Amino acid sequence: MNKELVDKIKNNPDYQELVSKRSGFAIKLSIAMLVVYFTFILTIAFNPSALGTPLSSDSVTTIGIPIGIAIIVFAFVLTGIYTKRANSEFDDLSNKIKQSIKED
């Protein structure tokens, strides 16, 4: 990629839109995952009994179990959300950028 092409793509509004939208989205989702996971792991480190609270007075099932399963599902759902948006909106933008280079 030569200097001229780099400058051209860099100044392409589609490229700027792609980079800012994707970075913002990826960072937000990463933070969501990290916050959920570290809240969980720090609860275990500092206050493990919180996760050992029974769901109801006559149940042995603790709140920790649905929370743990929910984190697994949450991780999967996040990858789904990102993949869906990236494979449509972000890829459309990349294709537009590629098209604009071919045109001249």
Place this chain on the structure above:
Amino acid sequence: MMNMNRIFLFLILGTVAVFAGGAIEGEVQKQALNMSAIVMFLLFVGGTLGITYWAAKRTKSAKDFYTAGGGITGFQNGMAIAGDYMSAASFLGISGLVYLKGYDGLIYSIGFLVGWPIILFMIAEPLRNLGKYTFADVASYRLRQTPIRTLAAAGSIATVILYLIAQMVGAGKLIQLLFGLEYEIAVILVGVLMILYVTFGGMLATTWVQIIKAFLLLSGATFMALAVMAHFDFDFSALFAKAVEMKNTESLDIMSPGGLVSDPISAISLAVALMFGTAGLPHILMRFFTVADAKEARKSVFFATGFIGYFYILTFIIGFGAIVMVFQNPAYLDVAKQAISGGSPILGGKNMAAIHLSHAVGGDFFLGFISAVAFATILAVVSGLTLAGASAISHDLYASVIKKGNVDSMKEMKVSKMATVALGIISIFMGIAFEQQNIAFVVGLAFAIAASANFPILFLSMYWSKLTTRGAVIGGSLGLATAVMLVILGPIVWVQILGNAEAIFPYKYPALFSVTVSFIGIWFFSVTDKSHDAEAEIEAFEAQYIRSQTGIGAEGASEH
């Protein structure tokens, strides 16, 4: 080609002979010889060798060898990645941990899973867009080839060999237990089959072996979990209540966090190791080059996360099912061990919980199936590892460092095959040498190295424009050295293995410290690098970033 096929046929026959010989020996030793396990295992080996034969005919260039021609779909690759991750250690180990400690097993699973979304958001796409065969392609994209590739290859080979040792020792012991084979024969058998898959079938065979195994493992685990749940009319609280009742004798709280993660530093350090370590495992990173483009790379992670998450939920149910159906069941009780140490130990130790459960829910036939799947799992995982190690040797060290890129694709592929055979032989010897050793630290060390050396260089090369060769090499080496040092000085090696009274470094997981050292080192030695080369490297970031974001100029799939 003709010649190669003949060698191949000879090797197949040889392997079957080795196996058959061992099987007879096992009978002589009065080991429990499981015919259905052996038949199903032979079916798997036969089928996968058939695939290898098919793949061998399609593996014509280095690109085919390293990346299966780039034509694997996102779904297939997701299954293969999940297969790489669902090793025998994680199937038997995590269900065994749940069996032993209940909730703690779930904490471990979650740690292994949460790295995947981060890989998707941060790593998968730039990796696919910038790389060709190995992650060192990406790390060295705008930096000096020789030092960066040497370090990346060292990190890869260290990770691969450590992982291989753990797999081989686990394989030998497991096969000894399940099939009644001698330990050495089991290790040699795994090594020989792995060499066959990889040298002849390359990435195409390795991927399909992994996909088939992932399918078998997921099916088997699903059946086990359903059988357990059917036993309780699909009522989770009934399952948990019964499990708690069973474990009451040990006065152990299996429904809440126990001693696995005891203090905040260990908790965070383990989390860092699992998250960043996953994103630095060479055999996993290599899989992203087998798909056509960034779109398929993203789908790969989506499917992989789904399969892995589903698998961990299954192992949780399986672990609890084993508490109910295996624990205190006289059929699986290790009477000899109980006489010495009391309690209710099961035959073969806690890692056999899932295996015994398969017998409890499905009889000898299903036990045979799960045993064969466990063996297949080891074979598939070691194949992926060996291919990643061989690529680091042939593509990074031989083609890029020694030959400076002036080498034709056929020659490179040949070196790769030689490296595969060498790694196979090394892992057989290591497997035998480490039989009686305590290898508990080995996988932890592999993750620590991946997190402290591979990951920081890869991540910063993608996102930080001011990264220079000097920074990457010094910082990455410091991270690598710190990880190794802290593992040696830590409680497992220093106290348990070397027999010292007290650990110099008190934590089991060094990643929090070694990853920090690595990032700070890379930062400091990059920003203070005022050389002419450094200027050019910073200058080149923009073009690299555009390619990583848009895929313009990225490697495509091969034509056939």
